[in-house]
Amino acid sequence: EIVLTQSPGTLSLSPGERATLSCRASQSVTGNYLAWYQQKPGQAPRLLICDASNRATGIPDRFSGSGSGTDFSLTINRLEPEDFAVYYCQQHGTSLHTFGGGTQVEMK
Amino acid sequence: EVQLVQSGAEEKKPGESLKISCKASGYSFTNYYIAWVRQMPGKGLEWMGIVHPSNSDIRYSPSFQGQVTFSADKSVSTAYLQWNSLQSSDTAIYYCARHNCGCDHWGQGTLVTVSS
Numbered sequence: 001e002i003v004l005t006q007s008p009g010t011l012s013l014s015p016g017e018r019a020t021l022s023c024r025a026s027q028s029v030t031g032n033y034l035a036w037y038q039q040k041p042g043q044a045p046r047l048l049i050c051d052a053s054n055r056a057t058g059i060p061d062r063f064s065g066s067g068s069g070t071d072f073s074l075t076i077n078r079l080e081p082e083d084f085a086v087y088y089c090q091q092h093g094t095s096l097h098t099f100g101g102g103t104q105v106e107m108k
Numbered sequence: 109e110v111q112l113v114q115s116g117a118e119e120k121k122p123g124e125s126l127k128i129s130c131k132a133s134g135y136s137f138t139n140y141y142i143a144w145v146r147q148m149p150g151k152g153l154e155w156m157g158i159v160h161p162s163n164s165d166i167r168y169s170p171s172f173q174g175q176v177t178f179s180a181d182k183s184v185s186t187a188y189l190q191w192n193s194l195q196s197s198d199t200a201i202y203y204c205a206r207h208n209c210g211c212d213h214w215g216q217g218t219l220v221t222v223s224s
Contacts, residue, residue, distance in 0.1 A: 102152045
């Protein structure tokens with residue numbers, strides 16, 4: 001089972017700043033099948049990025065994903081107030097998928 | 109419009125059984141896997157496993173193998189998550205999601221509370 005480690009645990013930033021979130025896998029993610037999600041309190045998660053770098057339908061272009069193999073990142077350019085939330089990565093390159101522990105992006 | 113609508117909140121006692129549902133609409137139910145995800149109070153997302161409504165391919169995370177059962181009924185476009193004997197540690201929100209390049213559509217979640 002691939003273990004995903006997200007860092008930092010919490011990111012304190014101001015609106016307009018850039019957020020860079022990391023997701024490191026314990027072994028290479030086949031096909032770079034790595035997704036990113038956003039979750040706000042009381043809501044279901046929302047898919048942001050799939051296949052490491054492809055934005056899901058309707059996701060603003062300030063969200064971008066990059067990386068390959070074992071190291072992936074999510075960048076949020078020019079944070080908007082609605083972007084403060086918890087972000088999770090997930091790999092689905094093996095028959096057993098796994099989530100990372102999450103990064104909370106909080107307002108400074 | 110793709111929608112996954114889950115059954116309502118449940119309050120159960122330890123040892124009781126439970127089956128929750130996830131009804132899909134707006135797409136061909138048999139073409140996509142359905143994933144189940146647990147979120148315990150104040151915690152992160154845990155992938156429980158996945159079921160294919162057409163070919164009955166089912167995979168369980170080792171953490172949930174033997175603890176829950178997935179099923180799907182093509183005739184009513186509905187996936188199910190079942191417990192035979194609930195424990196207090198099963199208290200959580202359970203989400204179903206369509207697997208398509210990650211989980212691209214999610215149900216609203218079903219809160220399961222297990223308490224004596």
